[in-house]
Amino acid sequence: MANQPVQTITSKPHRVTKRQSEWRIFYRNFKKNKAALISFFLIILFIAIALIGPLLTTYDPTAIDYTKKLLTPNGEHWFGTDHAGRDIFTRIIHGMGLTLYVGFVSVAIGAIFGVLLGIISGYYGGVVDSIIMRTMDVLLAFPGILLAIAIAGVLGGSLNNVIIAVAIYSIPSFARIVRGSTLSVRKLEYIDAVRALGASDFRIIIRHILPNILSPIIVQATLRVATAILTAAGLSFLGLGAQPPTPEWGAMLNDGRSYIFDYPHVAFFPGIAIVIIVLVFNIFGDGLRDALDPKMRKR
Template sequence: MSNQDVNALAEKDSRSTHKRSSGWRAFYKKLSRNKAALIGGYLILSFILIAIFGPLLTQHDPTKVNYSIKLLSPSAEHWFGTDHNGRDVFTRIVHGMSITLWVGFLSVMVGAIVGIPLGIFSGYYGGRVDSLIMRLMDILLAFPGILLALALVSVLGGSLTNVVIAVGIFSVPAFARIVRGSTLAARKLEYIDAVRALGSSDMRIIFKHILPNILSPIIVQATLRIATAILTASALSFLGLGAQPPTPEWGAMLSDGRSYMFDHPHVALYPGLAIVIVVLAFNIFGDGLRDALDPKMKK
């Protein structure tokens, strides 16, 4: 390879890197206009860091029972107090962060992996394929999400793995419908007709040309869906169908603390606040993403 070829490749790579960098700066600029969304994004980043490094920094065992210090009020030793089994509430919340995020991200990933192909095939092929897939989605949508998840977990059994599967299944229709709508709009574009006229296969058109152009609504839907998944998983654990004792899952902690809400409110207060803050952060960040990624928004 000649020096000219090497220089040309280097220049091309430099232009590509600069273009990506400019795109990220423009996206961040649009996102930063929504201060609430920016705060939500920073909160989510801090949650991820807490989930990774938080357990390494805590001093107490999240599952060790010590009845001699049960139901202590918040103090310098126990920031959020202790529960009815003498376990440090703050430590359990920190350890529960990774569980909550794991359930939220993984369940949405399951819903996306199933729902996105169904939505694309439905919107691209239309006809009987579209009717069959959408009627199946309508059947799933006929059940309220929490009731569908509750029924699935009741059949599969109470565990975090089954919660992920149940929440993932009830997330499928949301992804399928939004992807179908985006695909219906994308397949009518002129460049899709041009690519088809050049002899590209359906799979190449779908996954190389249509899917990359409908990622924006998918990303927004995934972000908002994580909040719903976390809330649903916490509700299932609250009912005793999710994480099993002594796992420090926030919904289960909230369920344990409801018996002490009047005499020792800290046992239920802090897990409840943790759920509210995480869900709120994903919701406001998702709203900001929708505005930043929407090409129809005014610059």
């Protein structure tokens, strides 16, 4: 019987793309920072609570019941009740959605306009650069919270006006960071090569510059969420943000300041909620910055 040829099956080697390699390096560096990793999971938990938490609570966050006002924490009301008899735990759960909504939306709006202005300024330079950057310098000349107070005061007290105020307050920081990154990328040789091949400015910006400056934008956005949440809470505390009976943490803190000595729980729980969520976003942003920093990448 003739010998049959033996067929060997060779598997096609898996090629790791540059993007996959960079993702692996980022993940390896990020997971080394245990505090940032824990903060990431806490942010996921906060988002989940904001989405499904209100469906699981048994009390109405705005219902007034003076027969239960200023109760200390107990088995029925875990965080106690406020001066109107409203369950503080329920109001904090409902307020988490408002807090994250204000933080994410205001930063997203500020990032969109800031990135647009920063890229235009850094890419075209000249008179355009001078006009945009001098405008940003004027906005940066005012302390951030004072600028937000002035904008919210002009627009009036409401949650949407807080978002607009915080978004305007966030634009200059994004614009300056993006301008600096655009200036460094614009000088690279491959940008000149793409331009020599006839690519339009729009294509160069979208396909070649923006993808290479995403890292500082992502880090700045993450850190800015914490600042936006703190600023929004401050505006609500001053009466320029969410209006009663909206369960916003800054407004709750303002309600509790009158009872801080006799019934400290009314102010303590909204205050500690603000501290925790701001701290978590700051730690997560610092971890992202370290993981995305080329100097921290060790292959």
